Amino acid sequence: MKVRIDPEKCQGQGRCFSIAPGIFDFDDLGSGVVIGDGTLSDETMELARLAQANCPEHAIFIEE
Amino acid sequence: MTDIPLVQDFATDWDHSDPQWVADPYPIWEDLRQRCPVAHTDRYGGGWFPATHAGVSEIAKDTDNFTSRTVVIGNGRPGELDLPAPIGVAPPITSDPPFHAIARRLILPAFAPGPINALEPMIRELCAGLLDGSDGKDVVNAGTDYARYIPPGVIRGMLGFPEEDVELFLEFVHIILEGIDHPEEDRIIEFEPVEAYFVAQMEDHIANPRDDLTSYLLNVELEGQKLAMEHVFGTMVLILVAGIDTTWSAIGSAIWHLAHNPDDLARLVNEPDLMPVAIEEFLRFYAPVTMARLVKHDMEYMGCPMKEDDWILLGFPAANRDPIAFKDADRFIIDRAENRHVAFGLGIHRCAGSNLARLEMRIALEEFIKRYPRFELAEPDAVTWAPGQIRGPRNLPIRILR
Numbered sequence A: 001m002k003v004r005i006d007p008e009k010c011q012g013q014g015r016c017f018s019i020a021p022g023i024f025d026f027d028d029l030g031s032g033v034v035i036g037d038g039t040l041s042d043e044t045m046e047l048a049r050l051a052q053a054n055c056p057e058h059a060i061f062i063e064e
Numbered sequence B: 001m002t003d004i005p006l007v008q009d010f011a012t013d014w015d016h017s018d019p020q021w022v023a024d025p026y027p028i029w030e031d032l033r034q035r036c037p038v039a040h041t042d043r044y045g046g047g048w049f050p051a052t053h054a055g056v057s058e059i060a061k062d063t064d065n066f067t068s069r070t071v072v073i074g075n076g077r078p079g080e081l082d083l084p085a086p087i088g089v090a091p092p093i094t095s096d097p098p099f100h101a102i103a104r105r106l107i108l109p110a111f112a113p114g115p116i117n118a119l120e121p122m123i124r125e126l127c128a129g130l131l132d133g134s135d136g137k138d139v140v141n142a143g144t145d146y147a148r149y150i151p152p153g154v155i156r157g158m159l160g161f162p163e164e165d166v167e168l169f170l171e172f173v174h175i176i177l178e179g180i181d182h183p184e185e186d187r188i189i190e191f192e193p194v195e196a197y198f199v200a201q202m203e204d205h206i207a208n209p210r211d212d213l214t215s216y217l218l219n220v221e222l223e224g225q226k227l228a229m230e231h232v233f234g235t236m237v238l239i240l241v242a243g244i245d246t247t248w249s250a251i252g253s254a255i256w257h258l259a260h261n262p263d264d265l266a267r268l269v270n271e272p273d274l275m276p277v278a279i280e281e282f283l284r285f286y287a288p289v290t291m292a293r294l295v296k297h298d299m300e301y302m303g304c305p306m307k308e309d310d311w312i313l314l315g316f317p318a319a320n321r322d323p324i325a326f327k328d329a330d331r332f333i334i335d336r337a338e339n340r341h342v343a344f345g346l347g348i349h350r351c352a353g354s355n356l357a358r359l360e361m362r363i364a365l366e367e368f369i370k371r372y373p374r375f376e377l378a379e380p381d382a383v384t385w386a387p388g389q390i391r392g393p394r395n396l397p398i399r400i401l402r
Helices: A015-021 A042-051 B019-023 B027-037 B053-061 B097-110 B113-116 B118-131 B143-160 B163-179 B184-207 B211-219 B229-243 B245-259 B260-272 B272-285 B354-372
Strands: A002-005 A024-025 A030-035 A060-063 B038-041 B049-050 B139-141 B290-293 B298-299 B303-305 B311-314 B375-377 B397-400
Touching: A002 A030, A002 B038, A015 A024, A015 A042, A015 B019, A042 A060, A042 B027, A042 B229, B049 B053, B053 B311, B097 B211, B097 B229, B097 B298, B118 B143, B118 B354, B139 B143, B143 B163, B143 B211, B143 B229, B143 B245, B163 B184, B163 B229, B184 B211, B211 B229, B229 B245, B229 B290, B245 B260, B245 B272, B245 B354, B245 B375, B260 B354, B272 B354
Parallel strands: B049 B311
Antiparallel strands: A002 A060, A024 A030, B038 B049, B139 B397, B290 B311, B298 B303, B375 B397
């Protein structure tokens, strides 16, 4: 499973990189970015889902 | 003000300055959600108020049908005197696409988490210093003596204006906040000493560049050109107007909540790691900011006959209490794990200062409860709430328990 952020939807609300700093980071404009290729382990999956559930813009996607 | 009639029915005659709305708007919004999800008023020249999360969300993201050229509701329809879209008076908050993205890109780097997080020691020192000033008192006014001074102190520091000018700076902030909706000709006169001081600071920064927001704004380039001094001044005014009442309100509301919810206070004192999650619930439950939009053209929208230049009151605080979007929406749950609140807005106008606001809230609360782990409202009925589009406690006497 992989996580990605849709850059068209992301407005820099900042929830993902606060909740899951190991999975998400921010760029120079404060937009959320996925660290590496976004592959999730069993341990990181739960945090990624929590970040997804806190994104007001619904910009986080977790896919096969 | 006393001759304005009280509202009898908020569905057909809403008024965000009505005493009932100012004192406790939440039951009004819940009632509207159940029987009239988009309320109307003839006040202010005519406008609409969506009370649901879905309604607020849809309009916030719809820049085809709504413009941001005025985001604060005035006494009548804005008319032709208003500066036209897409730039507006205070870009980017009053800008529409496509100019909006250009103006926003200019300021976002200064408010991204990197530079903002670096302010933590300065903010902590400021908060601790304010608390030193009330040391030993039995009653502390957490509104007028604490929360109120934090945002202007932080912004003064960010701008790199001299510390010894703090009183002068506060006076200028007062002039700007009070005068922002005065008629243009009055505002020009009132702002003269403010502008003279800001220009002197800018000139000093041009002569002696340093690592602060003023030097950043003076050096940043828009299409290969540095900004004119007036543009830099205008941006500074926006930062002051947008960043002071709002964060002051958010800090004040959180202290007000903790003062009459001792279990939540005890949890924060005993579980410091809970603070970031609690901050999000404070933001959801007591979201201070409501923005406005204008209808771009006559249309039928959400079943309502909207006319060009009708106001839209975009109630992010109402959206945050919608039970369709939030489980137990009317309960404050300090460890609420899933919280898609919209306190900072939605879409392209997401509050550019959100990272700063959160940092100020966190440090202000951490320092307050570290100094005063137990406190209560000294006079619950004496607490006053700011009217209009920014909601938060102003007079907030707190009794320190020892």
